[in-house]
Amino acid sequence: MVKILQNDTSPEKILAAAKKVFLSKGMAGARMQDIADEAGINKALLHYYFKDKEKLFEMIFSDASKQFFPKIAEIIDSKANLFEKIEKFCREYIDMLQQNPYLPLFILNEVNAQPLNFKEKFWKNREPVFLKFSAQIDKEIKNKKIKPVNPAHLFVNMISMCIFPFIGKPLWMIVSGMDEIQFRYFIEQRKTEVAQFIIESIKK
Amino acid sequence: MVKILQNDTSPEKILAAAKKVFLSKGMAGARMQDIADEAGINKALLHYYFKDKEKLFEMIFSDASKQFFPKIAEIIDSKANLFEKIEKFCREYIDMLQQNPYLPLFILNEVNAQPLNFKEKFWKNREPVFLKFSAQIDKEIKNKKIKPVNPAHLFVNMISMCIFPFIGKPLWMIVSGMDEIQFRYFIEQRKTEVAQFIIESIKK
DNA sequence: ACCTTTATTAACCAATTGGTTAAACTGTAT
DNA sequence: ATACAGTTTAACCAATTGGTTAATAAAGGT
Numbered sequence: 001m002v003k004i005l006q007n008d009t010s011p012e013k014i015l016a017a018a019k020k021v022f023l024s025k026g027m028a029g030a031r032m033q034d035i036a037d038e039a040g041i042n043k044a045l046l047h048y049y050f051k052d053k054e055k056l057f058e059m060i061f062s063d064a065s066k067q068f069f070p071k072i073a074e075i076i077d078s079k080a081n082l083f084e085k086i087e088k089f090c091r092e093y094i095d096m097l098q099q100n101p102y103l104p105l106f107i108l109n110e111v112n113a114q115p116l117n118f119k120e121k122f123w124k125n126r127e128p129v130f131l132k133f134s135a136q137i138d139k140e141i142k143n144k145k146i147k148p149v150n151p152a153h154l155f156v157n158m159i160s161m162c163i164f165p166f167i168g169k170p171l172w173m174i175v176s177g178m179d180e181i182q183f184r185y186f187i188e189q190r191k192t193e194v195a196q197f198i199i200e201s202i203k204k
Numbered sequence: 205m206v207k208i209l210q211n212d213t214s215p216e217k218i219l220a221a222a223k224k225v226f227l228s229k230g231m232a233g234a235r236m237q238d239i240a241d242e243a244g245i246n247k248a249l250l251h252y253y254f255k256d257k258e259k260l261f262e263m264i265f266s267d268a269s270k271q272f273f274p275k276i277a278e279i280i281d282s283k284a285n286l287f288e289k290i291e292k293f294c295r296e297y298i299d300m301l302q303q304n305p306y307l308p309l310f311i312l313n314e315v316n317a318q319p320l321n322f323k324e325k326f327w328k329n330r331e332p333v334f335l336k337f338s339a340q341i342d343k344e345i346k347n348k349k350i351k352p353v354n355p356a357h358l359f360v361n362m363i364s365m366c367i368f369p370f371i372g373k374p375l376w377m378i379v380s381g382m383d384e385i386q387f388r389y390f391i392e393q394r395k396t397e398v399a400q401f402i403i404e405s406i407k408k
Numbered sequence: 409a410c411c412t413t414t415a416t417t418a419a420c421c422a423a424t425t426g427g428t429t430a431a432a433c434t435g436t437a438t
Numbered sequence: 439a440t441a442c443a444g445t446t447t448a449a450c451c452a453a454t455t456g457g458t459t460a461a462t463a464a465a466g467g468t
Contacts, residue, residue: 026313028233029230029231105313108372109230109309111374112309112373115377123378130379153393153397156372159372160364160368161360163364164363164364165364167312167316168364171315173319174319175334176334189354193354194361198405201405202404
């Protein structure tokens with residue numbers, strides 16, 4: 001079932017189609033013909049506007065990166081106290097992933113496939129977001145606001161619980177017997193459940 | 205760098221090579237010629253012993269499933285108390301993943317790509333592992349041993365924190381600046397840290 | 409109207425890739 | 439030695455696929 005996109009310029013149609021195909025099939029599984037069909041245009045136009053598959057993929061990946069990463073830094077940098085930040089992060093990040101459920105698997109597949117390529121092209125001049133987070137945790141520990149926990153594990157735990165359910169969605173639906181509507185509600189709950197779970201664990 | 209396997213029968217060499225290639229490249233990215241090279245044999249032998257790419261892939265996937273899933277049920281079913289079970293699960297499951305770090309991304313990519321196919325071929329007659337876990341949680345809540353938590357979220361949280369670090373490994377190494385040795389130590393810590401983090405959150 | 413540039417397409421091309429074949433090789437039983 | 443079954447290989451084949459080309463259509467300026 002190919003849904004042809006209308007009302008946009010050709011490059012826009014191509015990007016929308018490429019995003020859809022690359023995010024669900026990945027670089028290796030995506031077919032240029034499928035992207036052209038999805039966009040409702042001739043395959044040659046893909047090369048006319050974007051040179052080749054790799055360039056088109058990089059375009060999509062770059063876009064996806066901008067959704068996936070800056071959101072984390074943005075909240076870590078904000079001026080809320082720790083618990084508020086944790087709540088805000090879990091709520092907003094899970095919400096963003098709910099609207100882009102294929103993002104995590106897409107990004108992580110590519111980073112795993114070519115870590116060095118990713119580091120050089122997409123991780124130059126990034127803010128040291130984890131160091132900031134870590135520093136704040138250490139401060140809160142020193143001020144006796146939270147138990148002495150390892151910031152690295154806390155950070156990874158939080159990220160894991162936010163992201164993984166989207167990667168494991170179809171498996172979890174099979175295991176739990178949930179349907180689409182129940183899963184949607186389950187994710188809705190997690191927007192507050194995850195932060196609560198974390199805070200319960202680290203609060204004094 | 206192709207390392208040719210020796211001392212085994214051809215089918216064994218093929219399976220070992222196929223596992224290596226499929227787990228790191230996935231179905232779409234894997235090449236039959238690469239598998240043959242890795243096994244140090246002629247490509248035609250792949251078809252002689254395993255018919256075609258799909259059959260060979262299913263062989264590997266079936267094997268991987270047997271590592272990935274039964275381990276969960278095994279521990280959930282054991283006769284320990286809840287906290288011991290959580291500790292045992294996190295320790296043993298993370299340990300297993302440490303020895304098979306590509307397993308999660310491999311399994312989850314395939315399940316996401318073809319959920320129905322997975323359900324029919326690999327999830328028939330499985331034990332209702334989540335229901336058992338859920339029942340035990342409800343019992344512990346009723347007996348006032350732990351806070352009233354939602355078993356579904358608890359289960360997904362635990363699985364997420366165990367599995368995700370292996371999917372996000374290269375990204376986390378870039379973000380945190382860890383090298384291989386540090387990451388290994390980080391995982392070693394998580395074998396106890398994750399369970400502790402969970403128990404701190406739910407204990408009364 | 410006419411020309412020029414840009415956009416779009418059908419047809420085509422070359423490389424890759426999964427899979428086949430027929431011949432050669434290896435070991436074993438007679 | 440010979441026959442025979444199972445094993446292995448080089449060469450080949452057909453389909454797929456990323457990418458090109460040359461011709462056509464559309465748009466814009468004069």
